[in-house]
Amino acid sequence: MTDLSPTPTRPSRLRTALSALIVSLTLNAAAQALEPVSWSLTTLQHLDDSQIANRALKIHAWTTHEGTGVLFIETREVPVVDISLRFSAGSSRDEDMPGRATMTLKLLHQGIDGKDAQTLADTFDQLGAQLTSSVDKDEVRVNLRTLSDPHTRRAAVELFTQRVSKPTFASAATERIKATALNELKLARQTPASVTQQALHAQLYAGHPYASAQAGNEQSIAQIEVEHLRAFHQKAYSASNAVLVIVGDISLDDATNLSIAVSQALPQGPKLAAIPLATGIATRPAHVHVEALSGQTHIMLAQPGVPANHPDYVALQVASLLFGGSGNNRLINELRHKRGLTYSAASAMPLWEAGGPWTISLQTDPALQDATIKLVKEVFAQWLREGPTEQELAAVKRRLAGNLPLTSASNAQMLEQLLIIGAHGLPRNFDALVMQAQQLTPQRIKAVINRYLKADQWVVTSLGPTTAQRPLPAPAP
Template structure:
């Protein structure tokens, strides 16, 4: 089981809207690292005791070099556990589909379906027999492949050999290709019954037009059936080349062992250079569009182009969005839309910073008869926030929340290796983790307000709604105890 199975084994659950990473990020939505072993403390410390400062966390000694074939390597020694995590990140996401939507995702899904002398079952049994875990996945910007194994040579070396075969010598068997295509096609049929997914697809089409981010990573029912094994092989040869790879490695390894592993993996990949970076998108045409769908609720998506991952305002926008709608309960959107009026189960906002400008998006569901009023309320809240900025109290609270949660994103070797992969892929400085915390803590109200106002325009939103056309009702007034509570779990 693995990240790769995010495509293979959850294809019937394609109802989620892609957000950068989201996210946050997902986007970009990146990961960080476990703290070094510390002496036990006699007392627990509360966030209030931090006085706005970030909690102490492990300082990572990130080492970097380049392989002979041109792969960038980032390595952190972590001798606390007798294991290692290896993650390869390629500029091989759907933005590289080159007119064949779904090609990148299908190539990635087929990697461990067959290698010379082994079929998909033998590959799975090989990893499992060694106590190793293989994972992979494809997204808009990137494709990834990962290996987790014990660091003892008896397990490490055969696991690494199998991993190298999967990445360097996939055979793309026809029977597996037919099976995965059928799974994708079944997923596309499921999408037709999911108004949230339909709204997300239309939103990206409107937001990005002819840009490579416009189409869904998994392709569609027209583009997937004609894709051939020859196309998969050609895409693999250029996109999974060593020069197009970032190798991240964390674990119980010496520098010499890490160098040898990276060199071995790099040499097993096709030879070739890095692919060209994605161009920036054009500004979209703002305004609403509606998808008619029989449902009790209406999905509301509001978006505009945000930032790329290297934008200098990244920290300020992260903090500003934490206050607006990125922090869950206690945010302005959640307080006004859910807590005071009972209009939704949840409302969220976020920047998905990517290689090119990713989306800023606000998403929610509400009762169909209140959808017009809820949409206007959200627009007004965004307008007011951009005009007034956060309060000092909101800023202080958001800083404490980020300071408290940031170390959790480095709580395991898998988190660290994901962070290293993102840092390498997006060309972030090796000091990024420390820089981000320091930048957030140094921000003031004026800086956050200026950054949010610079990058967001409440009059330039692309809006997509999906739900039934019904007579509208006026919104209930705000109160500490709304008469109507939010509907339960969202419909889709």
């Protein structure tokens, strides 16, 4: 996920629902008229709610008249309110203009009527508020953290709302953003993991919106004009296409009023249609190699996965933990411990609305690329035949259960859970998916992985130098 936050300090986000639910396993007029606030706390920099735990949580949910879904948790431990607006406005909505979603979000930071980008930043600083934003294939998130003092909160929320709902879309700012986007494309080509991943998605999702590069390309960026961005904002940043999450030191009545004000200020229009499911897309086994000067070859293998609201999502997510997730697993045992082929190897299934790819990723010696890919496929084929053991599954269940309390250890973590719940229509219960995982058996996991994953259907990408290939070293006894 591309993070466009203007502030250097921000919480990292885990991009799968199950991992996010177990955080440790894999957040103007009124402003101009602002008077001094009689709080002893004038900044958020020294507030720390990371140790808050064991809260009695009550999730409130409602939908505004304009169609915005709202989720709210009241917490009173620290005088802070965290707010996040999530729009189904990621790069999968770019259609024939790759890069449009990313550029639209960047322009939200360029100013509103009467305030340019610097004035906006200065005003947020004066309020002691923090603003962050991010974009990925599915979504845009714009987040505000503010002190809960009513005077400060109202001024910060008003400015936040104006920034999201009524950006100026100035032509000069658009040209600056286009120039920045072109420079970022050049930098991205120097990041092996990014290039390998995009090549993988282009293969795996050919013909689907997920195949498009999130950052766009030189041709599409050159064609994007300010009217294209303004039209995208009007359509994709509408109230009915939004989820609003509020966590913190604010009453239910005030949260309700806040949600109404935000929803009414956003553009009005219909909710966008869901992205077509990628679960059943036809794939053919293939291997694309990207030539690059590198001391290591980057390798990714993938097959289509399922969305978070799918009945088999939890089983597939636990399967990724078992095969190549955290701790000791099949993949790392075979590749690192027995043969010393790689320092790290992992499997994961990202949380995407239409179903993220079940992916294996690793790095190895360029001369061992072909043999390593063959070994990974053999190890996976054996795993399909055997399934996990009782001991392997029990160890993952213990880790999941042990880390469950961390899902509500801070406002930021609760905000993340609520965003996932709201975006994917999941049960309004932080432990729902983890409790489902506790009911899994080795037999169920074996049946599910054989239903969706095939030993001979891998889409593979690699990036590194072409060189003579060697056989694998003998495994350690």
